[in-house]
Amino acid sequence: MIGLETLKSLLQERYLKLRSSKMVAVLKVQDQLISSIRDFLRKNGFVEILAPIIGPVTDPGIRGAKQVSFSYYGVEFKVMSSMILYKQMIIASIPKVFSVSPNIRLEPLETIKTKRHLTEFRQVDIEQAFASYNDVMRLAEEMLCSVLKEIKTKCQVELEILERTLKMPAKPFRKYTYEEAVEIVNSLGFHVKYGEELNWKAEEALSKIHNEPFWIVDYPLTARGFYYLEHPDNPGILRDFDLLYPEGYGEAISGGERETHYSRVMERIQRGGEDPAKYGWYLKMLKDGIPPSAGFGIGVERLTRYVCGLENIWDAVPFPKIAGIVSP
């Protein structure tokens, strides 16, 4: 394990590290990855839109990280931690949309050690009107397989430099319910209580005993944001999912079907102990009505880390930002 002081000086002298042939290979793979995702989505009828960078409202469901707040001409604004609520605005105009969205989350200091947390990252954020969560899981599987195939062909030289052999996963990916996932990680020695989010150590352990990506579906309502739809015939359970990479790389994708009814969203916000006034334009929009939809976000740097087989996430981006470390 690399020491904190070494890591600090490595990150501060980023301009030297960036010149290594390995980093150049990573950046070229990353360019091709995003380009292949764009090609896949546009071929499937998705339109790319410009993601918001700041706004009065952002995603509250960010697992213990803090948002960046500042005064926007006297009113509190946030730097986006996720554009989920904005995707729900746009699908009434364009039913299949995606963005490469900027996200800032000031993670707890202990995430320095996880090798997979950045405070600044991008997601390919995808949303589709009138789709079910099964529809978008199928879309994600097709996208990931198509992109991995293209990388194998177009980035042979770079993968050789990185000494990475990419395995092609078989479709459909294996699917666990949240309940099954909790049972497995607890059998591995963890103590995850039903109703809690799986913590990153449990996710990593679960990821390590797989050699292909796999789904965890149907999380309990208590573990996730207010914008996920509850199963109509299974109260307390959401129609949502995570995709985990194999080999210990952990979380790849989060997504699900959306709750769009004003009164149910209000109730969920209040039950979560939040002030509905924070969600001004969003609640007004729900009151007027929006189409149902499903979608997900796939982290660009984590995908790069997995595809390139990198130990540390900070090598999967040109200008990495880690909790508590000042770097370019």
Add this chain to the structure above:
Amino acid sequence: MIGLETLKSLLQERYLKLRSSKMVAVLKVQDQLISSIRDFLRKNGFVEILAPIIGPVTDPGIRGAKQVSFSYYGVEFKVMSSMILYKQMIIASIPKVFSVSPNIRLEPLETIKTKRHLTEFRQVDIEQAFASYNDVMRLAEEMLCSVLKEIKTKCQVELEILERTLKMPAKPFRKYTYEEAVEIVNSLGFHVKYGEELNWKAEEALSKIHNEPFWIVDYPLTARGFYYLEHPDNPGILRDFDLLYPEGYGEAISGGERETHYSRVMERIQRGGEDPAKYGWYLKMLKDGIPPSAGFGIGVERLTRYVCGLENIWDAVPFPKIAGIVSP
């Protein structure tokens, strides 16, 4: 002219406005625009990299706008107002790079009236190692003509909805020196003093008397950021440029050759009344040495406004942010 209260309520109810056929057409043209730029640049050997969102250092040369600052684990960070200094870091690794970069600039309240200022916008940021400013101006002309041609073919339906007839400009574009541009705008009744930036009203007037895009080159050192190269045989004059759209649409592109010598940059920073300590990693990098380069940024929303023939910039982006107005 639209009233301020009307504008506020229009922007706050963005989810309704976005459903109009005109806005959908704009968003589809925008998707194609960015996609065509990416195709052009990748075909010309450019690699796309992920732009920084926040950092300890950003561009100081932002014409009277304020930056967003916040505490990053106790240290002052900014939301990027331009990634120029980061492009200079990356070209030592990848000699031809571009990004679609996020930019936040809290503009003065009077910019509500300009119809061309947003506080949140994106630039296609391009940089090429060992290129002259003439090289990248040629690149910009080719890029713009190629993209306009593609839009005319691929977005016929949308341009009809928008009632926009796009004229194809002839290459090379007309070129004025800054000195000539000052003479022309002063003959139009403005009072721009030699050495000052052309203000937006003067730029708009100059833009109105043209029907094709045109360059203004060789700005005086006093009007621009410290990172532009001084003409070796013409002290006080920079090797830089702006491109202006015709028909009153104003500024399109800003760019130039970079000053890379540590001591000269130090002198320029100090002459500008700034504290060099603010530029920590950047100055250290220059001391160690970086390749010379040239590059530019082209504003995505302003390009969209020009191509779609929109009166107001806030219709050229899904979630517009205007100085002093709280909107999604």
